[in-house]
Structures are given as C-alpha cells and as structure tokens.
Amino acid sequence: TEELQRxxxxxxxxxxxxxxxxxGRVSFHPRDFSLEILNTSRDDGxxxxxxxxxxxxxxIWQIQLEVFEPVAHPSIRILRRELSNGSCSLELRCTxxxxxxxxxxxxxxxxxxxxxxxxxxxxxxxxxxxxNAGFGCVCTARNPVSSRExxxxxxxxxxxxx
Numbered sequence: 001t002e003e004l005q006r007x008x009x010x011x012x013x014x015x016x017x018x019x020x021x022x023x024g025r026v027s028f029h030p031r032d033f034s035l036e037i038l039n040t041s042r043d044d045g046x047x048x049x050x051x052x053x054x055x056x057x058x059x060i061w062q063i064q065l066e067v068f069e070p071v072a073h074p075s076i077r078i079l080r081r082e083l084s085n086g087s088c089s090l091e092l093r094c095t096x097x098x099x100x101x102x103x104x105x106x107x108x109x110x111x112x113x114x115x116x117x118x119x120x121x122x123x124x125x126x127x128x129x130x131x132n133a134g135f136g137c138v139c140t141a142r143n144p145v146s147s148r149e150x151x152x153x154x155x156x157x158x159x160x161x162x
Contacts, residue, residue, distance in 0.1 A: 007049070011035055042067050070146035071099030074139055078158045079123070088157035089127045094139035094150060101143045109136030109151060130157065 010026050012019045020026055027036045037044050045067035051060045073096070080091035094104050106124045108117040116128060117137035124137065133154045140149050152158070 037065075040067055042069075066144075068100040068143055068145045069098055071096045071102050071141045071143055071148050073148050074104075074141040074150040076139055076150050076152045081158055083130075083157045086130050087127065088130055088133070088154070090125070090158055092124045092126065092137070092139075092152060094122050094124070094141065096141040096148065099141065099143050099146070102141050103143070105140050105142075107138055107140070109138050126154070128154065133157070 009021050011021065011028050013028075018028055018030070020028055025038055027038060028034075029036065045065055048063045048065055049060060050063065051058055074094050075097075077093050077095070078090060079093050080089070082089040094106070096102050104120070104122040106117050106119040108115065116126060116135070117124065122139075124139070126137070133156070135154050137152045137154065138149050139152070140147060142148075
C-alpha cells in the first residue's frame with residue numbers, strides 16, 4: 001500500500017507576489033528572502049521543505065528546525081564543605097531549572113587565581129587556603145540559544161556572611 005503524504009504550505013511565491021497562508025504566525029521578508037516563524041513553540045521543531053519550480057524542473061531543500069528553551073538563571077549549591085586548619089574544601093553544583101541541552105562550565109571571575117575555578121560540567125571541587133580566599137568562581141549555563149551566569153564567592157568557605 002502506498003502512504004499518502006500531505007504538505008502544509010506556509011508561503012507561496014509567484015513572481016513578485018507572495019501569499020502567507022498563516023498571517024500573524026509567519027512573516028516573509030522579501031528583502032533577504034527569509035521566512036520568520038513568530039511565537040515559536042516546540043511544535044514548530046520539525047522538517048521543513050523549500051522548493052523552487054522553474055518549468056519542468058524543481059529544486060528542493062529540506063531544513064530541520066530545532067526549537068530550544070533558553071536556560072534559566074543558574075543557581076550554585078554547596079554539596080560538601082570541609083573546613084579544617086585554615087583550609088576550605090568544597091564541592092559546588094551549578095544547575096539551571098529550565099533549558100534544553102544545557103552544558104555547564106566554570107571559570108574565575110578575575111584573573112590571577114591560578115585556574116582554581118576552571119572546569120566543565122555542573123560540579124566543581126575546590127580546595128584552598130582561607131588566607132587566599134576572596135576570589136570568585138563563575139558558573140555558566142549555556143545551550144545553543146542562550147547563556148546565563150551565577151557567581152560564588154570563596155570567602156568564609158561558603159558560610160553565610162553575618
């Protein structure tokens with residue numbers, strides 16, 4: 001049995017004229033020949049087809065649209081804390097409550113901390129002398145469409161300030 005294929009048209013162009021089949025939902029820009037989908041939702045993530053007919057020939061391009069939710073502002077939690085002999089050891093975890101395909105990286109807020117904050121992944125292990133505290137670690141949560149940061153201050157080994 002043959003399977004019936006249906007196509008839904010968003011835009012049809014004939015010469016200088018064009019018709020948007022979902023006005024208010026899509027917007028065609030004749031200046032650069034682009035088509036914008038307005039108020040994008042997850043349902044818009046699918047295969048699209050662009051075809052140009054010229055007499056007996058037709059050229060077809062297929063475009064897979066991926067829709068990503070932007071990352072939310074991340075938060076940093078202390079999973080483990082040890083304070084002994086003026087030395088602080090911490091395990092930090094950075095998480096973002098929303099976002100698709102989120103990746104995490106860590107770096108120092110300012111230069112000169114010897115890369116103690118550098119790392120990839122949501123967790124970071126730190127061990128440092130409280131005499132050298134006062135540096136900041138920044139966690140960046142990112143995905144293909146957005147990037148947000150949160151900072152951690154190393155002073156007082158992560159205990160709340162008075």
